[in-house]
Amino acid sequence: MRILILGGTTEASALATLLSGRSDFSPLLSMAGRTSDPRPLPIPTRIGGFGGVDGLAGFMVREQIEAVIDATHPFAAVMSRNAAEACAQARVPLLALRRPPWTAQKGDxxxxxxxxxxxxxxxxxxxxxxxxxxxxxxxxxxxxxxxxxxxxxxxxxxxxxxxxxxxxxxxxxxxxxxxxxxxxxxxxxxxxxxxxxxxxxxxxxxxxxxxxxxxxxxxxARPEKPRDVDEAVSAEAAVEWLERRHGRTP
Known part of the structure; x- marks a missing residue:
């Protein structure tokens, strides 16, 4: 199963590690390129943008992407919107891997x-x-x-x-x-x-x-992100979602 991970977070790194070495998944990690020396990860990685919604949708078609994991930073609102629109356009399932926000504790x-x-x-x-x-x-x-x-x-x-x-x-x-x-x-x-x-x-x-x-x-506060997509709060939950999707693949 060919997977595109939109990365830049610790959750994306954890997901890449969980998927590395598995024969049933072929993950590709995409990084925006804002950090000049990102930590190396054990799966193929591309650096740079896609050229908006149409560019991302075209990339998914060319690369035969079967699922997308949006594991971008909670403040990367534009990329998340582009991912939702591109996945709808290319008819590729999308999961948003979103860590919970902090909440105020006593003494804050x-x-x-x-x-x-x-x-x-x-x-x-x-x-x-x-x-x-x-x-x-x-x-x-x-x-x-x-x-x-x-x-x-x-x-x-x-x-x-x-x-x-x-x-x-x-x-x-x-x-x-x-x-x-x-x-x-x-x-x-x-x-x-x-x-x-x-x-x-x-x-x-x-x-x-x-x-x-x-x-x-x-x-x-965090910016608004698309809400009409599947969500997970951990890399482990994202793997479970992928396994369910993979089980439905003919």
């Missing part, structure tokens, strides 16, 4: 916002030390608030994405450790954390560390 001091622009406004006018963990592509809106000092953590170098006077850039990638996150926030004198509600365990330690330190967390 969350400020819920719906956009990066609203997150910038929520920082206020008084200068603060901000731990900014929203990804390199989401940094430009924060240039509108240059009075703050930004501790920015990204996988890739930020370049000129945040042209403000006081920026401390850290390059690192998940998974992270709660004790290390707490030590980092204390050492840098962080006043507030800004993050997306990505969900998952790999980056949750910053949420737990902020709670332990009594810090506010400005948390950006």
């Amino acid at each position: 001091r969350w400020i819920d916002v719906v956009s990066m622009a609203e997150a910038v406004r929520a920082l206020g006018e008084e200068p603060r030390r901000v731990f900014l963990t929203v990804g390199r592509l989401e940094l430009p809106p924060f240039a509108a608030a240059p009075q703050h000092t930004y501790l920015v953590r990204t996988i890739e170098p930020i370049g000129e994405a945040l042209p403000v006077p006081n920026v401390i850039a850290i390059q690192d990638r998940a998974p992270f450790d709660e004790a290390a996150e707490r030590a980092l926030m204390e050492r840098e004198g962080v006043d507030v954390v800004v993050t997306k509600n990505s969900g998952g365990a790999a980056t949750y330690p910053k949420i737990a560390a902020a709670r332990a330190l009594g810090l506010s967390v400005i948390i950006v």
Whole structure:
């Protein structure tokens, strides 16, 4: 069974590992290419876009794709919409592998916002030390608030994405450790954390560390994604879905 995995998440990596070496599946992992040095995975991998809905649908037809797993980032709304439309066009079954969002726990001091622009406004006018963990592509809106000092953590170098006077850039990638996150926030004198509600365990330690330190967390809500598709919350559940689909294949 020829499978296309739209990746970029730990769930996609876990699914690739589960499917590797199986004779009944032939998976292909597709990555957007935003990270220059992605971790190697044990299945064939392609890098780059498809050219919109029509390009993706055409790719599925040419490659004889029999099922698609959308395991993209929770904030990759455009890709998820394209996948849903392309699968409908090509008549290929689609499963959305979506990790649950984080939910506030006792002691959390969350400020819920719906956009990066609203997150910038929520920082206020008084200068603060901000731990900014929203990804390199989401940094430009924060240039509108240059009075703050930004501790920015990204996988890739930020370049000129945040042209403000006081920026401390850290390059690192998940998974992270709660004790290390707490030590980092204390050492840098962080006043507030800004993050997306990505969900998952790999980056949750910053949420737990902020709670332990009594810090506010400005948390950006997820964008809407197509709801009329099959969903799973784990790589194991995605494999079960594929096995059921494969069992129906003549």
